[in-house]
């Protein structure tokens with residue numbers, strides 16, 4: 001098979017309607033394709049059928065319009081894959097307790113496709129994963145059950161997702177962010193390229209699925225390593241009496257050869273703290289140890305411990321022990337202005353605070369419930385509810401710990417009512433009144449002479 005003309009792709013399916021899959025499905029549906037969205041979560045399917053989006057980047061009016069026009073068909077039924085000319089896999093790729101890749105979702109989706117795969121279909125894996133997954137995991141599942149051959153009977157490719165959920169980079173979305181694609185054969189790549197090009201963004205073809213898989217990991221490891229670098233310099237700055245935030249602001253005035261990264265309480269989300277481990281796990285099969293990845297992980301994972309240490313020190317300087325102190329964590333989403341709390345450093349910080357006897361509450365306008373514990377740092381699993389943020393709540397705390405600085409909050413107001421503020425993300429940069437109550441990550445601290 002040489003790859004059918006893209007114009008033959010009239011219906012496509014997207015498996016996994018989360019942060020990645022739903023925007024992709026909506027974008028293809030908006031281009032005039034009939035899109036079957038498959039998700040095993042009945043609440044998501046029901047919500048979409050009622051025209052309600054649960055992803056901030058796709059508004060409900062768009063979902064309602066696409067559903068009404070029959071352009072987007074949400075379902076939990078894999079049988080509808082039979083109607084699709086192309087199938088995108090956008091399921092989660094988490095790691096297990098030992099930080100080894102958990103490919104169970106990709107395998108389950110591939111098995112579901114294999115049961116219905118027919119000659120002429122195009123399958124594109126979008127989930128972030130280690131180089132080799134498309135060829136070593138997905139391909140055998142698709143071929144074994146069906147007797148069909150990739151590159152001959154059906155097309156198979158990998159194309160990483162580069163979406164950045166949230167308002168930070170609103171100008172970049174699936175219709176204008178360049179896509180990378182690698183196919184099992186050049187014809188597979190070409191067919192995937194032509195289909196993806198319908199979204200409007202340039203499509204860059206690389207020589208293989210593993211090159212495309214590695215591209216995504218390079219992008220995320222680049223971020224992880226640079227964040228670790230600036231985190232390390234933040235710790236040094238504290239000891240040397242230098243304000244790292246001032247330094248970054250100055251350094252980024254260089255118009256070339258420098259890109260600012262910012263320190264913080266750790267890294268979170270579905271990508272930066274997870275994806276590098278996929279590569280370091282795979283690298284070991286090649287007798288290779290990815291030292292930069294491990295070093296970055298070591299530095300970034302130590303940050304929540306450092307923040308809790310700073311809280312304990314700051315309380316100690318006021319003559320109060322952390323044990324028994326009332327601590328309110330402000331912002332538990334993994335980054336500013338999003339509702340995604342997966343792998344948030346706030347989780348470890350709250351576990352450590354609870355483990356050291358603090359009475360912990362939190363407030364996050366985007367995260368109504370927050371689960372912590374159930375592991376080595378806090379054996380019991382605890383679900384916390386976002387506390388209302390009133391002047392009385394703030395005044396009743398021994399310390400406010402700002403982990404994620406959502407832009408909707410008024411930090412001058414917070415500082416005005418607080419006794420002590422530990423700011424791990426420079427959210428209080430513009431606050432002038434009450435600065436003596438603020439302890440900042442990466443700024444002169446108790447070690448400064």
Ligand SMILES: NC(=O)c1ccc[n+]([C@@H]2O[C@H](COP(=O)([O-])OP(=O)(O)OC[C@H]3O[C@@H](n4cnc5c(N)ncnc54)[C@H](O)[C@@H]3O)[C@@H](O)[C@H]2O)c1
Pocket residue numbers: 015016017018019020021038039040041044090091092093105108109126127128129161162163164165270271
């Ligand atoms: N969220 C991001 O910013 C982002 C960015 C780039 C890449 N990625 C990658 O994209 C992939 C998906 O991430 P996400 O954030 O969209 O995850 P998500 O958890 O938001 O969505 C995944 C969806 O897949 C569904 N699902 C799980 N197993 C399924 C199955 N067998 N069949 C059908 N549906 C199934 C889940 O119910 C869920 O709705 C991951 O590999 C992730 O690393 C995520």
